[in-house]
Amino acid sequence: MPPTTPASIPSGAERSTIEHVATAAGVSVATVSRALRGLPNVAVSTRARVEEVARELKYRPDPAASRLAAGRSHAIAVVVPLINSWYFSNVVAGAEAVCAEDGYDLLVLTAPNEATRRQAVDTAAGLDRRVDGLIFVEVGLDDDDVADLATRRLGVVTIGQETTGFPSVRVDNVTIGRMAVEHLIALGHRRIGVLGAQAEAPAHFDVPGQRIAGAAEALADAGLRLDDDLIGTGEFTVEGGHEAGRELLSRPNRPTAIFALSDEMAFGAVIAARDLGLAIPDDVSLIGVDDHEVAEVLGLTTVRQRVVEHGALAARALLRQLTGHPSTRVAEHLVSHSELVIRSSTSAPCVP
Amino acid sequence: MPPTTPASIPSGAERSTIEHVATAAGVSVATVSRALRGLPNVAVSTRARVEEVARELKYRPDPAASRLAAGRSHAIAVVVPLINSWYFSNVVAGAEAVCAEDGYDLLVLTAPNEATRRQAVDTAAGLDRRVDGLIFVEVGLDDDDVADLATRRLGVVTIGQETTGFPSVRVDNVTIGRMAVEHLIALGHRRIGVLGAQAEAPAHFDVPGQRIAGAAEALADAGLRLDDDLIGTGEFTVEGGHEAGRELLSRPNRPTAIFALSDEMAFGAVIAARDLGLAIPDDVSLIGVDDHEVAEVLGLTTVRQRVVEHGALAARALLRQLTGHPSTRVAEHLVSHSELVIRSSTSAPCVP
DNA sequence: CTGAAAGCGCTAACAG
DNA sequence: CTGTTAGCGCTTTCAG
Numbered sequence: 001m002p003p004t005t006p007a008s009i010p011s012g013a014e015r016s017t018i019e020h021v022a023t024a025a026g027v028s029v030a031t032v033s034r035a036l037r038g039l040p041n042v043a044v045s046t047r048a049r050v051e052e053v054a055r056e057l058k059y060r061p062d063p064a065a066s067r068l069a070a071g072r073s074h075a076i077a078v079v080v081p082l083i084n085s086w087y088f089s090n091v092v093a094g095a096e097a098v099c100a101e102d103g104y105d106l107l108v109l110t111a112p113n114e115a116t117r118r119q120a121v122d123t124a125a126g127l128d129r130r131v132d133g134l135i136f137v138e139v140g141l142d143d144d145d146v147a148d149l150a151t152r153r154l155g156v157v158t159i160g161q162e163t164t165g166f167p168s169v170r171v172d173n174v175t176i177g178r179m180a181v182e183h184l185i186a187l188g189h190r191r192i193g194v195l196g197a198q199a200e201a202p203a204h205f206d207v208p209g210q211r212i213a214g215a216a217e218a219l220a221d222a223g224l225r226l227d228d229d230l231i232g233t234g235e236f237t238v239e240g241g242h243e244a245g246r247e248l249l250s251r252p253n254r255p256t257a258i259f260a261l262s263d264e265m266a267f268g269a270v271i272a273a274r275d276l277g278l279a280i281p282d283d284v285s286l287i288g289v290d291d292h293e294v295a296e297v298l299g300l301t302t303v304r305q306r307v308v309e310h311g312a313l314a315a316r317a318l319l320r321q322l323t324g325h326p327s328t329r330v331a332e333h334l335v336s337h338s339e340l341v342i343r344s345s346t347s348a349p350c351v352p
Numbered sequence: 353m354p355p356t357t358p359a360s361i362p363s364g365a366e367r368s369t370i371e372h373v374a375t376a377a378g379v380s381v382a383t384v385s386r387a388l389r390g391l392p393n394v395a396v397s398t399r400a401r402v403e404e405v406a407r408e409l410k411y412r413p414d415p416a417a418s419r420l421a422a423g424r425s426h427a428i429a430v431v432v433p434l435i436n437s438w439y440f441s442n443v444v445a446g447a448e449a450v451c452a453e454d455g456y457d458l459l460v461l462t463a464p465n466e467a468t469r470r471q472a473v474d475t476a477a478g479l480d481r482r483v484d485g486l487i488f489v490e491v492g493l494d495d496d497d498v499a500d501l502a503t504r505r506l507g508v509v510t511i512g513q514e515t516t517g518f519p520s521v522r523v524d525n526v527t528i529g530r531m532a533v534e535h536l537i538a539l540g541h542r543r544i545g546v547l548g549a550q551a552e553a554p555a556h557f558d559v560p561g562q563r564i565a566g567a568a569e570a571l572a573d574a575g576l577r578l579d580d581d582l583i584g585t586g587e588f589t590v591e592g593g594h595e596a597g598r599e600l601l602s603r604p605n606r607p608t609a610i611f612a613l614s615d616e617m618a619f620g621a622v623i624a625a626r627d628l629g630l631a632i633p634d635d636v637s638l639i640g641v642d643d644h645e646v647a648e649v650l651g652l653t654t655v656r657q658r659v660v661e662h663g664a665l666a667a668r669a670l671l672r673q674l675t676g677h678p679s680t681r682v683a684e685h686l687v688s689h690s691e692l693v694i695r696s697s698t699s700a701p702c703v704p
Numbered sequence: 705c706t707g708a709a710a711g712c713g714c715t716a717a718c719a720g
Numbered sequence: 721c722t723g724t725t726a727g728c729g730c731t732t733t734c735a736g
Contacts (some may be wrong), residue, residue: 062481062714069714380707394705417712
């Protein structure tokens with residue numbers, strides 16, 4: 001490679017460096033750096049001139065150089081189990097919007113091996129030089145993971161799980177279960193089925209378990225019991241809800257209402273009901289969780305989760321943490337409120 | 353900041369640099385660099401030792417430093433109109449998988465202002481120092497954009513659009529329309545409606561227009577005409593399909609079959625049919641495009657698009673381009689094959 | 705096959 | 721308020 005090119009005006013499509021700007025503006029690179037980053041101690045006139053020249057030269061600071069010198073990459077990553085699902089893509093969308101607004105780059109990392117939560121952390125840990133912070137979405141971090149992450153020079157926010165030490169945003173899953181089932185009980189239902197239980201509860205945080213616990217509480221408050229026989233699985237997919245729903249609805253003594261732990265499973269249940277010739281809500285009431293776009297069209301009653309907002313809140317919390325606002329140095333644990341959205345899939349049981 | 357830390361073994365969670373590895377292995381940093389990157393001209397024994405030491409020290413090259421020195425960031429970006437939709441999140445998932453495999457970081461960029469395609473390019477162009485390449489997904493690039501992009505030191509691949517100069521992957525939308533409607537015609541349908549037309553066709557590439565053109569061709573081949581009155585909109589959303597579908601199906605002389613340009617619009621049509629008390633396929637046949645998960649459960653006949661694969665193919669093409677395989681220097685235009693998936697939503701018309 | 709040296713473009717003290 | 725001076729950690733000629 002030839003010796004360094006002189007600090008002349010760049011020609012054509014050549015990228016201009018801070019040095020080009022400096023010489024063109026007749027100041028030092030340090031001043032350009034300060035001026036362009038809005039740091040104090042720069043004469044207004046100087047700043048104006050530098051900005052002017054920078055614009056003319058279409059100067060854009062090289063992120064790598066800046067990261068190397070300053071130690072911050074102006075990028076964050078979201079770690080999700082997968083990205084092509086309604087829930088996760090919406091979380092990412094929320095985070096992306098905030099990042100774009102603040103000029104941060106957003107990397108997406110998937111942690112496919114759900115089993116090995118370790119995996120996720122290791123992968124992510126390798127990024128401590130590449131990004132300034134991480135958002136873990138529904139990734140079960142254990143204490144070791146948290147400790148490991150804490151050593152690194154990284155901002156961390158979790159969604160779903162609430163750890164000690166890192167800010168988090170989540171919903172109150174017990175309350176979600178409660179709201180859903182209280183609605184059903186208020187309508188007069190007594191035999192209530194559940195769709196979405198997991199074979200084995202995850203060690204760290206257990207979304208289905210919590211929603212079911214909330215359901216059980218609501219039932220208990222009404223002097224009723226949650227019948228274990230009426231708890232089906234569903235894998236949190238449409239197909240899973242379809243199968244488990246059909247199973248549940250073909251029982252001789254089928255429930256008069258079903259609480260699906262996610263809208264997608266509820267969609268499956270809708271189809272199962274149709275397969276069996278059961279009308280909703282006349283023969284069976286149905287309530288979901290999420291407020292998926294399709295829920296509205298289907299008229300599905302549901303407990304709305306503001307998923308995009310979760311991503312946005314997490315990103316904002318992370319960026320705040322990175323910007324080092326000392327006032328917000330304490331780890332906030334945000335609990336996003338859910339709300340019951342009553343549509344046409346729930347009604348009083350026909351034959352109580 | 354104190355003067356540079358000496359090149360000693362890093363303590364605790366401190367990041368180890370190439371220099372730590374070099375001194376620990378008793379070689380120069382240059383040799384470490386070569387050894388670890390699999391470059392030639394390194395004694396096998398040396399390489400082994402360096403690798404060993406690097407592992408022990410948990411050395412990970414700093415991407416920013418490496419980018420600065422070598423000019424490549426080992427990161428790419430996907431530019432999508434939005435990320436929280438079935439189609440786009442699946443494309444991103446495909447790209448992500450390939451990137452993860454090859455150790456590339458994946459940035460996500462959304463170009464929300466659909467109107468201003470310019471926007472997308474400008475945003476992306478600003479990344480020419482941050483990423484090595486870009487994947488544009490369904491972003492209409494015009495000739496100026498292409499020229500602009502070509503100037504930059506960036507690999508580019510497009511999905512959906514086929515430009516001159518950049519590799520691309522797309523489906524043959526005319527054929528998709530053709531396949532769908534040929535199936536309907538073969539079943540005996542004559543009055544076929546379409547869901548998903550756009551008010552105004554985009555300037556550069558027009559997915560709905562092409563699918564409709566294919567439909568028209570199929571009809572023409574059978575000596576039939578596509579009735580403009582039977583072409584509804586749908587916005588490519590469930591809700592849009594619902595509305596447009598209801599409109600179409602409440603006509604006195606309604607079509608015996610509907611070709612929805614996307615599965616999500618077909619779902620809307622399913623609900624519209626249900627609203628109107630029409631049975632599928634007895635009263636009206638329905639075919640979509642995509643093969644969304646819900647399509648299977650709903651029994652929707654559809655033309656399958658292998659969306660995840662599109663993302664993967666594009667990413668692979670991009671990485672190949674970046675790795676500079678001179679053999680593949682010529683811009684490939686991949687056309688992903690679609691296939692008809694016949695389920696239970698289509699049948700012969702009841703009363704022809 | 706290996707080392708020395710010169711940067712990549714930017715930031716951050718520290719003097720003026 | 722501004723310039724000078726060191727590097728950030730890595731890659732890459734160019735000599736051994």
